[in-house]
Amino acid sequence: MLLNVQAITVNYGAISALRGVTLGAEQGELVSVIGANGAGKTTLLKTISGIIRPAKGNIEFDGNDITRQRPEKIVKSGIVMVPEGRRIFPDLTVKENLELGAYTLKDRHLKKNLFELVLTTFPRLKERLRQHGGTLSGGEQQMLAMGRALMGDPRLLLLDEPSMGLSPIITREIFGLIELIRKEKNISIILVEQNAHMALEHSQRAYVLENGEIVMDGPSSEIKHNPKIIDAYLGV
Amino acid sequence: MDILGYVLQQGINGLQLGAVYALIALGYTMVYGVLRLINFAHGDIFMLGAFVAYFLIAKFGIPIYLVFIITMLACAIAGYLIEKIAYKPLRDAPKISLLITAVGVSLFLEYFLSLNAIFTPNYIAFPRPFDVKGYDLAVFTITNVQVLIFIITFISLFLLYLLIYRTNYGRAMRAVSHDKETAALMGIGIDGIISFTFIVGASLAGVGGILYSIAYPQINVFMGIMPGIKSFIAAVLGGIGIIHGAVIGGLIIGICEVFVSAFLSSTFRDGVIFIILFGVLLFKPSGIFGKRIEKV
């Protein structure tokens, strides 16, 4: 396993946001985590990326314990998160946003290559390099956020609700790009989604998070046929 | 005397004062950007700069360019230590606790340095490193002090501009001031950037301290209070958190102050500055260059 999350518990004051969550991701695997709003999905990603410290449990990445490391260290070791709602820097240009993504990298040559790669993956960004991030459309902002993360040369990408607020067509485009990134660069991806349809469609394995606990996990193809899941997350 | 010449002359004098305010205001605005804190101790860093320069010139007779470098270094260290010791432990505390701490730091610096064993609370004459010379430009005169202030301020602003808009650190600073959490997700060390911001701001205040003392060669441990507050007002006037706003705000405040002294009475100048503050807070709280931000 590239990433190994062992029984982490996270508390906000008296409330436990995560209770003994265990999950993992292999090299080059797309893993999705589905669950309702407030189930603890974002907390899980923030804990892996070091923004939140778990009260219990540990997290291993590529054989190293990263449980209590600072976020900048974790980024350096190759885990990059794309936050919910994109959170691009609206007053910085698209180019500056991308350059910030490579903040931890020192190798100029590598940076240049990554920049080229991002622009070929997201050709739409190329046309808008000098524009301020805030002027982009929702879908373009999502691309910028993903491109910015790729600039950090990640081995594991954490995606928080990439489809949030996007139209179905753009959502499909974004998911296509996610697949592309995974295949071409062999990057592992953990995807957190409310849109269970899309998440289960594209991931190899899935976890179901309810009220801070993993209540189910397994291959996505099985999970999407589970009657309970259809009822709770796919139904309508 | 010719009225136009007089007005122009006062304008130049106002720009001289305003340039110094601009240098101090930059520190306020940058620190406010990354921490959302009014760093009350910033005016005292300015004072510290004046005192360090005083010792370097009066006691050691060091050449002027070295005075600038050493003073900036000393102020940078002071700024760094203040942040690490007093502000960092309060990162998650209520905003007002941080503000009270800042007031505490300011008082401590003033009263500690006013001890007789350190600097004394008295006014000290600041030794100018060169004699004042005026150049008559027909309508008004400009002094070599003013020329020095304009040049140094301009160079500082230019370097700061390069730093903020052309380097990785500058980008990181802007990212942190916009959204700390996302900046951290980019691998930016937040604590490092905050320290760096204090260091840059304090160095600029140090430069301001030297220039101010050369222009108005009387120094005192409490000299930082009013210029500090006025520079903060300048930062608010220009739009807090906005670099060029601080510069323009500083110049406006400086010119207003000199004009009020020249045409009204010097005793009213502080009052007028605060009336400007009320005006800004009430009618355009985001400042000249600021964007409107809605609540909720």
Added chain:
Amino acid sequence: MRFFRESWIFLIVSVSIYIILKAFFAFNVISPYIQQICLYAVIVALTSLGLNVIYGYTGQFSLGHAAFYGIGAYTSAYLTKVLSIDGVIPFIPVLVFCGLVSGLVGYLIGIPILRLRDDFLAIATLGFGTLVRVFLDNSDKFAESLGGSRGFVGIPRITNLELVFFFLIFVIIITRNLIHSRYGLFWRCIKDDELAATSVGINTANMKLMAFTYGCMLAGIGGALYANLYSFLHPSNFDILRSIDFLIIVIIGGMGSIMGTIYASIIWVGFIEGLRIVLPAQVLDMRWVVIPILLIALMIWRPYGLMSKRRKV
């Protein structure tokens, strides 16, 4: 009357303290200098209580409390001098008037600035404090007897133990009644979450203004008592440092605690003035070096105030 009936224990304790103090004063157990300090402590308590309503209960951070204290002091000094008042009874309406003047100024300045929050309110109140200071420094231009930067001299000494004690007790009861009424509840709601407060139907602008006006009134009364205790005023008595004095007292006493503020005032004045007696002048200068360190340490150690309960998470 219910007003007194509900506070009888408090009244008994207060009267006992008064009798003990009176005995001390009458038999000269304590020197006139210390007597004066005792009265001063009570005045500081009264004024700090005003700031506690503004900041401790309602969460409106003010760095200009000394300005309202100063307005009360100068108003009283001017009136008692011009009207040559020297008795306690004719002085009482003057006191009330001074409270009303400070309250009115607070009300007028509050209408615009109380829209601001946290640090911007701090800088606005600080600005108002500076304006008042500038005005006092130039006051001789308006009326010669105000003295300007030379200070106001020859104010009749009227303030005595009965007066300060009576006013403090009266104010404590009123404040306590306010705090334990819907108004106090609204103030605390505003401190916790202003937006939620307006959503449940509280007119937050009015309530903030009310707390601010009331707090400034107390400062005005405190200032008036102060002016006629020392018979000399100087603009520097009412600068930012004095505002910080009151702030420290509110913080030490625990924000939102009436008795905490009273104790803290007595401890604080005792500490400052006590040091003046005990320490030689040179060491005395150290006070304002040590106090900020204590303040910073206090903020780091307990950001919600010394006597406040530790917040349960």
Added chain:
Amino acid sequence: MKILDVRNLEKSFGGVKAVDQISFHIEEGEVFSIIGPNGAGKTTMFNLITGLYRPDDGRIFFIDRDITKTPTYMLAHLGIARTFQNMRLFGSLTVLENVLSSLLSKRTYNLFSAVMRTKRFAVSEKAAEEKARKFIDFFGLSGKEDYTASSLSYGEQRRLELARALSTEPRLMLIDEPGAGMNPKEIADLAETIKAIRQRYSVTIAIIEHQMNLVMNISDRIMVMDFGEKIMEGTPEEVKKDKRVIEAYLGEEMD
């Protein structure tokens, strides 16, 4: 009868239209839900109705009265109450005080009564407290009156917020994502609670919610929003079948 009538409402933030020419109305006594993806402008709509934002254009009527410019606190007195997406309780106040805050914000007694502790003061305070305890009891929080709001569990805090809103005795209650962070069992309880509120206090309810099973279970009518625009409005059955809604929000059916 139309209890709330929104006409051509518009609001932009920095050039982006958060609410774009939306009109709808709510009938007295119904449960009206607003659904749509995050960022569709649902909470902005609530903020406009409760006066926290001023619309750029359009009008809002509450029982024939134009409330477009009415301040927030006045709306609470007129009969509009709300809860917040991320709960805004008075954390350092007790449960009882939280509920009392809204009960006492009505004209009860004046400043003079408060200072002088008149009879009116005592009577009003006692009445308000009794009433508050009833609401606390209704939401299953009795026994916790003296706990600070911040010490309650997540679910209890959600219920306390409902209690506080309901205690203003509103005619229209706006509830913003009550089901956020709840598991299916809690959602089911919540549905019962909302039905009970409606029956017992005969209040009209408007809800923003993501949990489809909750929305479909309790709503009489649903409005679907996306990108600040109204996509459609109708009964749960109509919404479920609507092609535009499936495309924009519900997603295509899986095969």
